Structure formats: C-alpha cells, structure tokens
Amino acid sequence: MSNAVNAFMEQVKAKNPGEPEFHQAVFEVATSVMPFVEKNPKYQKAKILERMVEPERVILFRVPWLDDNGEIQINKGYRIEMNSAIGPYKGGLRFHPSVNLGILKFLAFEQVFKNSLTTLPMGGGKGGSDFDPKGKSDMEVMKFCQSFMTELSRHIGPNTDVPAGDIGVGGREIGYMFGQYKRLRDEFTGVLTGKGLNWGGSLIRPEATGYGSVYFASEMLKTRGETLAGKNCLVSGSGNVAQYTVQKITQLGGKVVTLSDSSGYIYDKAGVDDEKLKFVMELKNAHRGRIKEYADKYNVPFTPADPNLDHNPLWDHKADCAFPSATQNEINELDAKNLIKNGVYVVSEGANMPTTPEGIEVYLDAKILYGPGKAANAGGVAVSGLEMSQNSLRLSWTREEVDNRLHGIMKAIHEQCVTHGKNGDFVNYVNGANIAGFIKVADSMIDQGIV
Ligand code: NDP
Numbered sequence: 226m227s228n229a230v231n232a233f234m235e236q237v238k239a240k241n242p243g244e245p246e247f248h249q250a251v252f253e254v255a256t257s258v259m260p261f262v263e264k265n266p267k268y269q270k271a272k273i274l275e276r277m278v279e280p281e282r283v284i285l286f287r288v289p290w291l292d293d294n295g296e297i298q299i300n301k302g303y304r305i306e307m308n309s310a311i312g313p314y315k316g317g318l319r320f321h322p323s324v325n326l327g328i329l330k331f332l333a334f335e336q337v338f339k340n341s342l343t344t345l346p347m348g349g350g351k352g353g354s355d356f357d358p359k360g361k362s363d364m365e366v367m368k369f370c371q372s373f374m375t376e377l378s379r380h381i382g383p384n385t386d387v388p389a390g391d392i393g394v395g396g397r398e399i400g401y402m403f404g405q406y407k408r409l410r411d412e413f414t415g416v417l418t419g420k421g422l423n424w425g426g427s428l429i430r431p432e433a434t435g436y437g438s439v440y441f442a443s444e445m446l447k448t449r450g451e452t453l454a455g456k457n458c459l460v461s462g463s464g465n466v467a468q469y470t471v472q473k474i475t476q477l478g479g480k481v482v483t484l485s486d487s488s489g490y491i492y493d494k495a496g497v498d499d500e501k502l503k504f505v506m507e508l509k510n511a512h513r514g515r516i517k518e519y520a521d522k523y524n525v526p527f528t529p530a531d532p533n534l535d536h537n538p539l540w541d542h543k544a545d546c547a548f549p550s551a552t553q554n555e556i557n558e559l560d561a562k563n564l565i566k567n568g569v570y571v572v573s574e575g576a577n578m579p580t581t582p583e584g585i586e587v588y589l590d591a592k593i594l595y596g597p598g599k600a601a602n603a604g605g606v607a608v609s610g611l612e613m614s615q616n617s618l619r620l621s622w623t624r625e626e627v628d629n630r631l632h633g634i635m636k637a638i639h640e641q642c643v644t645h646g647k648n649g650d651f652v653n654y655v656n657g658a659n660i661a662g663f664i665k666v667a668d669s670m671i672d673q674g675i676v
Contacts, residue, residue, distance in 0.1 A: 229263065230255045237278055244327025246553060250334050250578060251278055253585070253597075257659035271675075273667045280333065282306040283326070286376040288354060290368045292361075302373050304352035304380055304388070307333035310669040313384055314350030315340055315606060315613075317391030320398065322357045328553070329353060332391075335577055336606070338662030339599040342638045345610035350386055352377070358393050359513070370401035378406050383414040383616070389609045390419045392552065395465060395510070396431070415616030418609035422621075427612035429627040430605075434575060435469025436628070437604015437635050438548060438596075439477065442573035444639035445594040448652065454478030457544040459569070460497075461485045461537075462551030463509055463516050466575040466602065470548045471497050471505075483539050485551060486516040489529040490539040493519075536560050543567045550575035558583035565591045574598035585655065592651050600638050600658040607634045 230252070237251050255274065262268045284304040292298050303326065306314045316336040319329070329351050337349030356369050381388060390399055399419045406416055413425075420426035429436070443453055456479045460467050463484045471481045480496035484505065497505070501523060508514045520527035528538055540547065540560040547569050549555055553576065556564070561584035564572065572588060573596040574580065580588070580597075588595040608631055615621055622630075638658075645664075646657020670676075 227259060230259050233259065233274065236275075241278075241327070241330070244330060246331040246578070247327045247334065249582060250331040253578075253582060253655065254334070254338065254659050254663070257656040258663050261660050261663070267671065268667050271667075271671050273670055276670065277308060277337065277666070278334065280305050280307045280330065281309060284352075284377075284380050285326075288356070288369065288373050288376070290365070290372045292365055298369075300354045300356040300369070300373075302352075302354050302376060303329050304377060304386070305329050305333035305350055306380075306386055307349040307351070308337040308666060309348035310666050310673060311341060312346035312348045314386035315347035315389070315609065316349055316351040317353075317389045317605075318394045318398075319351070319353035319391040320356045320358050320393035321353070322355055324353045324355045331553070332577055335599050337666060338659060339603045340606055340610075341662040341665045342600060342641060342658060343603050343607040343610060343634055344637055345607060345634075347606065347610050350388070351391075352388060353391065353394070356393075358398070363397070366398065367401045370398055371405040374402045374405040375409065377402075378409045381406075381416055383416050383613070387415065387609070387613060388417055389606070390465070392464070395419075396421060415613050418612040420612070425612075425616050427608055427615055427627055428622070428624045429631060430608045430612055431465060432469040432472070433608035433631055434466045434602050434605030435471070435550070436473045437607065437631060438466070438470055438550070438573045438575040438601045439473035440604065440632055440635040441596045441601040441639060442546060442548070442571050442594075443477065444636060445571060445573070445596055445654070448643075449594070452477070453546070456480070456546050456571075457482060458546040458548060459483045459540065459542060459544045459564075460548045460550055461490070461539055461555060461579075462549075462576065463505055464551075466605075467548075467550040468502065468506055468509070470550050470575050471502050472499075474548070475499060475502070479546070482542065482544065484516055484519065485539055487530060488515055489517065489527055491516055491520045491525055491527050492542065493523060493525040536563060540564050541567065544569050546571040546573070548573050548575055549579035551579070552576055553578045554581050556580040556584045558587060560584060561587035565593065570594060572596065573601045575602050577602065589653065589655070594652075595654055596642075597655050597658055599662065600642055600654060603638055604631055604635055607631060
C-alpha cells in the first residue's frame with residue numbers, strides 16, 4: 226500500500242469507525258485513483274477524494290408498522306445522498322436484516338463511480354432498511370413500505386433523488402412505495418425507477434443488470450477474440466440479477482450450472498435451460514420459495530450453506546466464467562484461487578463488491594478478465610436512467626430501443642475501462658473503472674466550487 230493511500234485510509238477509518246464495508250470500498254478506489262491524483266495536483270488541491278468520501282447528506286429515520294397480529298414493529302430507515310455533482314442522487318433501496326449505515330455508505334460510494342461510468346447524468350445515493358421481507362405477508366410488506374415512504378417522501382423527488390430496487394426490493398415493493406408517494410405528494414412523477422409497465426416503468430429494466438453484466442463479459446471476451454458460446458458458467462444468487470444473467474448467457478450459447486440463495490446452492494450439470502429458469506422465476510418471484518426446491522424438482526445436488534467452511538463450494542467447480550450475483554464479499558481469497566484452479570478466466574460481477582480485496586489480488590495476479598461490479602453491473606442503473614428520460618418525455622421506448630441503448634452503454638463503459646486501465650497487453654478493469662468514474666465527477670466538483 227502506498228504511503229498516500231495508507232494515510233488517507235487512516236483518516237477515513239478514524240472518521241467512520243465500525244464501517245468495514247465502507248472502508249473496503251474506499252480502499253479499492255483510493256488504491257486505483259491516488260496515483261492518478263498525485264499526477265494531477267488540481268484534484269489534490271481541491272481535496273476531491275476527501276470530499277467524495279463524505280456523504281452530502283445522511284438521512285436516518287424510524288419506521289414503525291403494525292404486523293398481522295396487531296403488534297407494533299420498528300425498523301430503521303436510511304437514505305445516503307452521497308454525491309450530486311453530475312445529477313440527482315440515484316441508487317437503489319435494500320431491505321435486508323444485515324443493512325446498516327456502513328453497508329449503505331459502501332453501496333452509495335460505489336454508486337457514484339458507477340453512475341458516472343454510464344455516461345448518463347446521475348449522482349449517487351443508496352438507502353434501505355433492516356426490514357426483512359422474507360416470511361412477511363403481502364399486507365405486512367405493504368404496511369412497511371407505506372411507513373418507510375411516509376418519511377422518505379420528504380427527501381426525494383424526480384429532480385432531487387430517485388431511488389430504485391436492490392436486494393429485497395423488487396416490483397412489489399416499488400409499487401407500494403410509489404402508491405404512497407403519489408398519495409402523500411399528489412404527484413405522478415418519475416420519483417422511483419423499476420416501476421410497473423402500466424404506470425411509467427421501462428421495458429428491459431428488470432432484465433437490465435443481468436443482461437448488462439453478460440454484455441460486459443462478452444466485451445471482455447471480445448478482447449481475446451472469443452464469445453460466450455459453449456462456455457460453462459457459475460452464477461450465484463437466484464434473485465433479479467441472477468435470473469436475467471442466466472437468461473442472457475443461455476441466449477448467447479453459454480451454459481449455467483449453478484444457482485444459490487442464502488440457504489445453499491444447486492449444481493445442475495445439464496445446465497439451467499429456459500424451462501428450468503421459468504421455474505426459478507416462479508419460485509422466487511411469485512411463491513418466494515427456496516432454491517432447494519429446484520434440486521428436488523430436477524433431481525440435482527443441493528449443497529446447504531455452511532458458515533463454518535473457509536470457502537464457498539459453489540466456486541469450486543470446473544468452469545470458464547463466473548457471475549457472482551448475490552451479495553457483497555461472497556468470494557474470498559480461497560474462493561478466487563479455486564476459481565482460477567478450475568479454469569475460470571472471466572469474472573463479471575453482477576453483485577456489488579462480491580469479491581474481497583484479497584480475492585481481487587488473486588484475479589489481477591492471474592491476469593484474468595475481471596469486470597468489477599461498478600462497471601459490470603451498471604446496466605441496471607443505466608436503464609433506470611433511461612426510465613427517467615422516458616418519464617420526462619412522457620413516452621415509452623420499445624424493448625429493442627432500450628436493449629440497444631443498454632448494449633451501447635455497456636460497450637461504452639468497457640471502452641472507458643480499457644482507456645484508463647490498459648497496461649501493456651493487460652486491462653486492469655478495476656483501475657479503468659475507478660479512474661474513468663472519478664474524472665467526470667471530480668471535474669464537475671471543481672467546476673461547481675467548494676460545496
Ligand atoms: P434479490 O433480492 O432479487 O436477490 C438477491 C439474491 O442473493 C437472492 O438469491 C438472495 O438469497 C441472495 N443473497 C442475498 N443476501 C445474501 C447473503 N447474505 N448470503 C447469501 N445469499 C444472499 O437482489 P438483486 O438480484 O437485485 O441483487 C443482487 C446483487 O446485485 C446485490 O449485490 C445488489 O446490490 C446487486 N445489484 C442489483 C441491481 C439491481 O438492479 N437489482 C443493480 C446493481 C447491482 P435469499 O433470498 O436467500 O436472501
């Protein structure tokens with residue numbers, strides 16, 4: 226670690242104690258960007274990095290609601306408005322029991338760079354709650370969403386801050402929150418993205434993150450004259466991002482052999498084809514069941530999650546590509562070594578920060594094609610940006626139009642990564658994404674003065 230990064234991290238840790246995920250995200254960016262900042266003293270003089278790690282605003286609130294037994298439940302609500310230099314705050318809401326301030330700050334920080342890479346005018350934000358939608362009735366989810374939005378509605382708006390979904394927040398939750406916002410503010414506006422098609426949503430938004438991650442992998446493979454056809458792929462998760470990652474890989478001729486949720490993973494040697502994917506979508510999006518039911522239905526092995534293991538066996542299968550699409554830090558150093566040992570040479574991160582810093586070192590040392598989340602999964606927010614444009618225009622684009630734009634944006638992100646990350650024959654996509662994302666925001670901050 227360079228002295229400058231070291232000193233910077235000491236300061237960040239002292240000012241933000243007990244937030245390890247935030248420290249991890251800042252460390253990754255600082256390692257890439259600090260040498261660039263040292264060569265460009267205007268950024269140093271304007272203390273851009275120091276300003277970027279301080280959220281413009283943090284909103285924390287109480288979310289009380291009544292469960293089906295008439296008992297009062299209390300959750301925490303958050304919105305981190307991280308950076309608005311290039312546009313309104315934009316980023317998802319996460320409902321998961323693990324949610325805390327440090328996790329949302331890491332996600333909001335990543336979002337600033339990701340949104341900058343999309344080429345669209347969006348600042349960075351993130352929010353959510355420690356509410357767990359699992360096992361709750363629809364009525365309970367609605368009551369929670371209404372209470373959450375009752376407070377959040379004071380702070381957001383189509384030109385101020387435009388939230389979307391993330392873990393635990395899909396079409397159902399966005400619907401309940403949009404309904405409550407409209408009722409409170411008496412406005413039908415594009416205040417949220419990921420909306421239903423009948424009420425202002427965009428075609429391809431549900432597909433966008435998964436499709437985008439696969440488009441990004443294809444672009445990386447293209448640099449070696451290859452395609453996804455015939456490739457064996459490991460996918461983790463079985464939610465929104467994982468489902469559409471599987472769909473696009475299959476369309477492009479690849480084969481997906483794993484899927485997971487927090488209780489374990491399935492290994493399907495024959496591949497998750499369209500019919501099996503349909504089953505997964507029903508299982509996860511309608512019945513809200515567990516992935517083990519896939520193993521029971523198709524008679525394939527299920528391995529329960531074991532928190533005592535020092536690695537995740539999902540990443541220990543022969544394959545060419547890996548698409549981590551569940552959650553942060555799901556690939557540690559040993560998992561990364563297992564991936565390489567098993568022949569994996571493409572990693573495209575659908576999830577945010579799924580690989581630990583030690584795991585990233587393993588990828589970079591092995592010089593594989595590694596697309597970090599802030600580049601590879603930017604397709605979701607990119608189509609959210611396109612949803613905002615359609616809302617402002619008060620019209621809807623066709624599937625083809627949105628998909629073409631998404632594809633074009635993923636190509637543009639890849640190109641920026643190559644421009645800023647090329648080192649001889651090798652492209653360091655981590656450096657590329659961090660530096661490219663940084664420049665646009667940093668220059669805008671300088672233009673706008675000390676705010
Ligand atoms: P979903 O809630 O739809 O699905 C999440 C999946 O990951 C589920 O299968 C879930 O299993 C699993 N998972 C979540 N937390 C854990 C955990 N702690 N351990 C093991 N498995 C876990 O979320 P998304 O698909 O939307 O999000 C997945 C990832 O992609 C996240 O990192 C998110 O930040 C990122 N992302 C999402 C975008 C989007 O547009 N939705 C955009 C960009 C990034 P279970 O049901 O058992 O909890």
